[in-house]
Amino acid sequence: MKRLVVKIGSNIIADTKEGLDTKRIYAIAKDIAGLTERGFEVVVVSSGAIAAGMKKLKLKERPKDVKLKQASAAIGQSSLMWAYERSFNEFNKKVAQVLLTRDDFSDRKRYINSKNTFATLLSYNVIPIVNENDTVATDEIMFGDNDNLASLVASMVEAERLIILSDVDGLYTEDPKSHSDAELIEYVEEITPELEAKAKGPGSVVGTGGMYSKLLAAKKAVTHGITVHIVNGRKDGLLYSLMMGKQSGTLFKPKEGRISLRKGWIAYSSRAKGNIILDDGAVKAITQGGKSLLPSGIISVEGNFDIGDAVNCLDAKRNRIAKGLTNYSFSEIQMIKGRKTSEIEKILGYKYSDEVLHRDNLVLV
Numbered sequence: 001m002k003r004l005v006v007k008i009g010s011n012i013i014a015d016t017k018e019g020l021d022t023k024r025i026y027a028i029a030k031d032i033a034g035l036t037e038r039g040f041e042v043v044v045v046s047s048g049a050i051a052a053g054m055k056k057l058k059l060k061e062r063p064k065d066v067k068l069k070q071a072s073a074a075i076g077q078s079s080l081m082w083a084y085e086r087s088f089n090e091f092n093k094k095v096a097q098v099l100l101t102r103d104d105f106s107d108r109k110r111y112i113n114s115k116n117t118f119a120t121l122l123s124y125n126v127i128p129i130v131n132e133n134d135t136v137a138t139d140e141i142m143f144g145d146n147d148n149l150a151s152l153v154a155s156m157v158e159a160e161r162l163i164i165l166s167d168v169d170g171l172y173t174e175d176p177k178s179h180s181d182a183e184l185i186e187y188v189e190e191i192t193p194e195l196e197a198k199a200k201g202p203g204s205v206v207g208t209g210g211m212y213s214k215l216l217a218a219k220k221a222v223t224h225g226i227t228v229h230i231v232n233g234r235k236d237g238l239l240y241s242l243m244m245g246k247q248s249g250t251l252f253k254p255k256e257g258r259i260s261l262r263k264g265w266i267a268y269s270s271r272a273k274g275n276i277i278l279d280d281g282a283v284k285a286i287t288q289g290g291k292s293l294l295p296s297g298i299i300s301v302e303g304n305f306d307i308g309d310a311v312n313c314l315d316a317k318r319n320r321i322a323k324g325l326t327n328y329s330f331s332e333i334q335m336i337k338g339r340k341t342s343e344i345e346k347i348l349g350y351k352y353s354d355e356v357l358h359r360d361n362l363v364l365v
Contacts, residue, residue, distance in 0.1 A: 003161075004159060004243070005150055007150035008165050013028075014051035019054065022086075025084060043159070046146070049072070049076040049079075049080045053073055053075040081095070081097050096126050097129055098129065098130045100133060105156070148217055152268060155265075161243075162218070162227070165232070168211075169184055169232045170232070184250070218230070223255055224254075227253070259363070273310060274301065274330060275311060276311055279297050279299050283315045290359060292357060293324070298338060313357070321365065322357075322365055324361050328352065
């Protein structure tokens with residue numbers, strides 16, 4: 001399967017005077033159209049609605065007020081889609097608008113529905129243009145970029161590659177805009193804490209290209225066996241040549257032990273509604289023995305959740321070690337914590353399962 005997700009940031013297609021850089025959008029559309037002719041299926045994750053809305057509202061600065069951001073997004077989204085519609089039409093390609101929020105990923109039914117929608121669009125050779133639904137999703141606007149969304153979409157559609165278009169050539173040892181001796185890192189075997197700290201620290205690319213968020217997005221994608229590229233989105237033909245075998249930018253190697261789609265959803269898409277604090281024995285059993293979580297290993301429980309909800313597992317020092325779907329509600333775990341499995345039915349009057357979190361629904365984080 002040759003399925004790609006291409007993430008396009010507003011810094012690539014925004015224009016301070018015109019709102020949107022239609023020439024750049026056309027150039028990217030040309031690249032993508034060429035790939036589809038070669039048999040690739042492409043999903044585009046694109047920012048730019050707020051930038052387009054600012055032009056229509058005659059705003060000189062990006063709005064800080066959330067309501068004004070939402071209004072700008074609502075007004076600009078139609079312009080953004082029209083720009084893609086017009087560009088792809090030049091190459092006889094159809095596009096479709098897909099607006100998503102975090103709830104579309106955290107809710108399992110909505111997740112499956114979204115996944116099926118993508119599959120149907122791609123089966124009809126339609127190019128989905130995805131954006132966060134900024135008009136209604138306040139926390140998505142505050143998040144500030146679509147890197148995380150692109151990573152989630154890539155895992156949802158089971159993409160082979162995630163290509164992030166940046167305003168620099170890739171990941172550098174230092175910020176190339178302020179360090180002339182900065183070197184491009186062409187290949188990343190593993191995203192280490194040291195590499196994350198470097199991208200996040202002062203004087204890094206984080207202030208100009210959002211490199212830290214791109215690293216976090218890549219980190220999620222590679223666990224699903226997805227190859228990730230960060231390349232310069234302002235260079236014509238680069239996207240096409242990359243997929244034709246010419247190396248460019250930074251390549252992140254996918255992990256060989258690909259996480260299952262279900263566990264990937266638990267780890268990255270589901271929203272945790274509480275915490276379960278474990279004793280040392282339970283931590284060892286889960287992290288080293290691959291075991292399920294039994295009530296005897298639970299010290300305490302926090303939150304307000306029901307059966308089937310996602311919860312975080314914390315050690316005694318409150319380090320997050322795992323995430324899973326619970327077989328019991330908050331109130332039920334409060335009653336059976338620290339007790340043996342043989343006592344569950346006697347305490348509750350019933351028993352759903354011996355395990356509070358079964359290992360099949362448990363992911364180490």
